[in-house]
Amino acid sequence: MHRVAWLIQVEGASPNSILAVTFTNKAAAEMRGRIETLLGIPGSAMWIGTFHGLTHRLLRLHWRDAGLVQAFQILDSEDQARLLRKVLKALNLDETRWVPREILWFINAQKDEGLRAKHLKDNGDPTRHQLIRIYHAYEEACQRAGVVDFAELLLRAYELFQGNASLLHHYRSRFQHVLVDEFQDTNAIQYKWLMLLAGPAGLPFAVGDDDQSIYRWRGARVENLNQFRRDYPQAVLYKLEQNYRSTGTILKAANALIANNAGRLGKNLWTSGEDGDRVKLYAAFNERDEADFVVGRIRDWVARGGSRREVAVLYRSNAQSRVFEEAFLNARVPYRVYGGLRFFERAEIKDALAYLRLVASRADDNSFERVVNLPARGIGAKTLDVLRDLARVHGTSLWHATEIAVRESLPQRAAAALTSFVQLIDKLAVEIAGLELHEQVDHVIGVSGLIEHFKKEKGERGEGRVENLLELVSAARGFSPEGETDMQPLESFLAHAVLESGEGQADPYADCVQMMTLHTAKGLEFPVVFLAGMEDGLFPHQRSIADLASLEEERRLCYVGATRAMRQLYITYAEQRRLYGVDQYGQPSRFISELPPELIEEIRPRLQVSRPAFVKRGAMPEESPSTGGMRMGSHVRHGKFGEGVVLRFEGSGPHAQVHVNFERVGMKVLVLSYANLQVM
DNA sequence: TACTATTTAATTTTT
DNA sequence: TTAAATAGTA
Numbered sequence: 270m271h272r273v274a275w276l277i278q279v280e281g282a283s284p285n286s287i288l289a290v291t292f293t294n295k296a297a298a299e300m301r302g303r304i305e306t307l308l309g310i311p312g313s314a315m316w317i318g319t320f321h322g323l324t325h326r327l328l329r330l331h332w333r334d335a336g337l338v339q340a341f342q343i344l345d346s347e348d349q350a351r352l353l354r355k356v357l358k359a360l361n362l363d364e365t366r367w368v369p370r371e372i373l374w375f376i377n378a379q380k381d382e383g384l385r386a387k388h389l390k391d392n393g394d395p396t397r398h399q400l401i402r403i404y405h406a407y408e409e410a411c412q413r414a415g416v417v418d419f420a421e422l423l424l425r426a427y428e429l430f431q432g433n434a435s436l437l438h439h440y441r442s443r444f445q446h447v448l449v450d451e452f453q454d455t456n457a458i459q460y461k462w463l464m465l466l467a468g469p470a471g472l473p474f475a476v477g478d479d480d481q482s483i484y485r486w487r488g489a490r491v492e493n494l495n496q497f498r499r500d501y502p503q504a505v506l507y508k509l510e511q512n513y514r515s516t517g518t519i520l521k522a523a524n525a526l527i528a529n530n531a532g533r534l535g536k537n538l539w540t541s542g543e544d545g546d547r548v549k550l551y552a553a554f555n556e557r558d559e560a561d562f563v564v565g566r567i568r569d570w571v572a573r574g575g576s577r578r579e580v581a582v583l584y585r586s587n588a589q590s591r592v593f594e595e596a597f598l599n600a601r602v603p604y605r606v607y608g609g610l611r612f613f614e615r616a617e618i619k620d621a622l623a624y625l626r627l628v629a630s631r632a633d634d635n636s637f638e639r640v641v642n643l644p645a646r647g648i649g650a651k652t653l654d655v656l657r658d659l660a661r662v663h664g665t666s667l668w669h670a671t672e673i674a675v676r677e678s679l680p681q682r683a684a685a686a687l688t689s690f691v692q693l694i695d696k697l698a699v700e701i702a703g704l705e706l707h708e709q710v711d712h713v714i715g716v717s718g719l720i721e722h723f724k725k726e727k728g729e730r731g732e733g734r735v736e737n738l739l740e741l742v743s744a745a746r747g748f749s750p751e752g753e754t755d756m757q758p759l760e761s762f763l764a765h766a767v768l769e770s771g772e773g774q775a776d777p778y779a780d781c782v783q784m785m786t787l788h789t790a791k792g793l794e795f796p797v798v799f800l801a802g803m804e805d806g807l808f809p810h811q812r813s814i815a816d817l818a819s820l821e822e823e824r825r826l827c828y829v830g831a832t833r834a835m836r837q838l839y840i841t842y843a844e845q846r847r848l849y850g851v852d853q854y855g856q857p858s859r860f861i862s863e864l865p866p867e868l869i870e871e872i873r874p875r876l877q878v879s880r881p882a883f884v885k886r887g888a889m890p891e892e893s894p895s896t897g898g899m900r901m902g903s904h905v906r907h908g909k910f911g912e913g914v915v916l917r918f919e920g921s922g923p924h925a926q927v928h929v930n931f932e933r934v935g936m937k938v939l940v941l942s943y944a945n946l947q948v949m
Numbered sequence: 950t951a952c953t954a955t956t957t958a959a960t961t962t963t964t
Numbered sequence: 965t966t967a968a969a970t971a972g973t974a
Contacts, residue, residue: 293963321964345964419964454963487962586960591965608962642950649950768964788961810960826961849959850965955971 270300272474273315274307276446284314286445288466291319292454294769296792300450316444320459321419321768324426328417329756334436335429338415340630340760343767345614348635349373349418355634356406359661367403376404380420381488383427383458414634420458427462441468451792452477452497456488464500473501479534480527483788483826485818494534512538512832514794516545519838522864523831529863530821538832547870548838550861555845556589556802560596562841562872563799567602567782570797570837577603581783581795583830585808588848589801590784597782607785611770617723617734618741622766624717625710628698629759632666641667644722647686655679693717706758707746714738787830798834800827803842804855827860904949905929910937912949 273289276282291297297319301312316323325343328335344352353369353376379389386405391398411417417425430437447467449455452475455463467473475497482491490496498504512520520538527533553559567580582593590606597604612618620643623636631637642648655678660670671691675684697716701709714720723734750761783795787808802808808827813819831838842857861869903915913931927941939946 319964325964343964346962422964484962486960588959588965645951647950651950770964786961807960812960822961847965951974953971953973955969957967957969959966 270303270307272448273304273446277308282446284310284312286443287448288316288323288444288446289448289450290317290323290463291450294319294322296450297322319768320462321422324422324462325764325768327426327429328422331429331433331436334433335425337417337425340415342414342416342626342630342633343422343764344411344416344418344635345767345770346373346419347614347619348416351635351638352410352414352416353403353407355657356403356410359410360403360406362399362403367399372400372403375400376407377418377420378488379404380418380424381456381458383424383461385424415632416635423458423462427458427465430462430465437465440466441471445471447471447473449473449475449477451481453479453482453491453494454484454489455493456490460490460493460496473497480530480536480825481791481829483791483822483829485822508536510536510538512540513542514835515540515832516543516836518544518547518868519831519834522548522838522868523828525865525868526824526831526860526863527828530824545836548840548864548868549872550869551839551841551872552857553841553843556592556843556847557596559801559841559843560592563593563801563839564596564600564602566799566839567797568600575796577780577782579796580799581785581790581793581797581833582799582801583785583787583790583833584801585787585810585826587786589807593784593801603779603781604784605779605781607783608789612737612740612744613766613770615734615737617719617737618766621710621714621717621719621738621741622763624694624697624713624719625759626763627668627694628701628713629757629763631668631694634660634667637667640717641687641690644718646690647682648690652679652683652687706748706762707742709759710745711742714741787826790833791829794833794835796835797837797839798830799839799841800830801841802846803840803858803861804846805858806853806855807846807848808858809860824860824863827858905946906949907931907937907939907944907946913937 273287276287277284289300291300297317301315301317304315304317305312316326318326328337328341332339332341350369350373353373354364357364357367357369357372379385386401386408389397389401389404391401411421430440444466447463449463454477463473475494477494479491479494482489485491498506515523515538517540520540524537551559551562553562563582567577570580571577584590584593587608594604594606613622620640623633623639626633626636627640638653641653652674656667656670656674659673659678660667663670663673668691671687675687679687693716697713700716701712704712720735720738723731723738725731726734745762748758748762748765750756750758750765756764787800805814809820809823813823840861842855842861844854846853846855904912905915906912907929910929910931913929915927915929927939927944927946929937929939929946931937
């Protein structure tokens with residue numbers, strides 16, 4: 270941001286000549302806002318946005334040159350999967366052999382590399398041959414339907430520049446200054462696009478950190494950093510090693526951890542600030558104990574004057590959030606979970622949008638299929654099969670196929686149902702013409718019967734869905750299209766809904782504990798950070814352990830997590846964890862042993878675990894009696910039974926029980942206060 | 950065709 | 965455990 274300010278204020282660059290690109294809408298919005306504050310001028314002359322946002326803008330402006338229809342729609346991942354399934358069905362392929370998710374992965378990976386089906390060779394591999402064939406069919410289906418997926422936005426924009434010298438020349442001379450954030454996350458096609466735009470004589474400016482590259486699995490290439498230096502030998506490298514965020518201890522720990530990775534560009538963070546507390550390590554008995562520990566520490570923090578929003582609980586996978594949510598709920602600690610499904614990805618919202626899309630463009634087969642029988646109006650799989658066949662034979666949309674079907678080949682009942690659906694959409698189109706955007710949305714969700722349909726859904730779920738639909742109306746009310754587009758408000762709202770899936774900006778000021786995955790935490794900072802679930806198999810994840818490159822990515826993820834912390838860093842793991850309904854006994858994460866021991870302070874577990882949920886609050890003693898450091902797995906001696914291993918604790922207080930497996934006599938359940946066990 | 954019961958499989962995520 | 969996909973029944 271200061272670079273932009275410098276360019277404009279000192280070097281006298283025109284705001285028009287600046288293009289700045291980031292990965293998330295949030296980052297783009299922040300960048301724009303801060304530049305405006307910094308310069309005191311509106312940022313609208315500059316192109317600031319995400320890769321997808323900017324390429325989308327380009328394609329809207331030059332849709333004809335890009336080989337698209339003017340009203341092209343964007344598919345989100347779910348729509349994409351839907352379309353692919355249809356393609357697979359049309360090709361008569363078995364979904365158990367040709368798994369849609371894997372094929373989607375393949376197609377997206379190719380696009381991320383800038384490769385189209387026609388560029389690929391099967392090398393005599395029949396599986397690959399088939400994949401390429403599917404990719405071909407998928408491309409055709411997209412083209413026919415006038416839709417582009419996320420990866421396609423970038424690929425198209427690249428091809429647009431590559432195949433159109435005068436256009437490229439125009440943008441090259443306009444954007445003298447190309448700036449990129451989070452450069453380590455760029456994939457092949459993004460890099461190619463940027464280099465094409467900047468040109469060999471250009472002066473692109475990139476900011477990145479190879480140690481924070483955590484998206485290799487979705488096509489990001491750290492190598493782009495080195496490639497950049499080869500492509501621009503005149504480029505100057507600045508290392509920003511002084512850190513103004515974390516304490517010295519946290520930085521030392523993070524440096525030690527990341528030093529285990531090979532092939533880094535290399536840097537060593539330092540601070541002029543104080544060392545601060547040691548990293549605290551807690552070994553929990555199980556995932557509940559882990560959550561209770563975190564809750565307890567947060568209470569302490571708050572009791573000492575801290576606020577909850579300063580605390581973040583970070584975990585490797587979303588499934589881990591549940592236990593924490595329960596614990597927070599129990600302890601009445603407000604929290605907020607980031608991630609999960611976003612507003613515009615909710616089923617009911619997508620249903621409403623599908624109605625709107627269909628009204629805007631009848632040829633939108635995806636939307637047609639989504640809502641033709643929602644609410645249920647007697648149009649089932651059979652009828653749809655007929656429609657799909659007709660559409661394929663005649664090479665038209667499903668909408669058009671209904672006309673033929675109603676005339677020719679349908680039973681009375683289905684024909685009547687279809688007719689009423691067609692009339693409904695036509696009626697909606699007439700009725701909303703000329704209305705304000707939010708009135709259009711309001712009208713459609715009411716008249717389509719969606720509201721009624723979700724009201725019938727039992728329980729809170731239905732209520733929530735209705736609320737979300739109403740929220741969609743307010744979202745429409747607050748929507749103002751940006752940029753110089755000549756699109757209809759409705760169209761531009763629909764595109765916005767796909768590109769900006771709507772990370773709920775709900776009450777950012779609420780004082781909540783923040784919960785999110787490590788990936789989501791990148792770019793954020795918190796005074797207190799808990800890295801939870803630090804067990805081998807969970808973090809590093811089981812699927813990343815065998816392969817060195819993936820393991821290093823996990824280590825970078827851990828590095829990212831640790832460096833989120835400003836003052837306090839807690840690391841916790843559970844000796845026993847119930848995952849997917851099965852109990853597992855894991856080892857502490859190997860990353861823990863990579864931290865210098867002198868930076869770590871181990872916190873001994875208190876003894877009274879097992880089922881805190883069944884114990885009344887307040888009934889729990891602060892300290893349990895005479896356990897003398899005994900814990901699960903401890904070797905103990907009993908006066909009569911001899912030596913054994915502690916397997917489990919149950920209950921608390923004077924009746925707390927302990928399960929011990931003795932060498933001579935096997936399993937025994939003993940009352941702790943009478944057993945007189947001796948820890949060995 | 951609509952609804953309910955059963956089976957199945959399971960990182961990480963933005964756009 | 966749980967959500968989603970599929971099979972089975974009214």
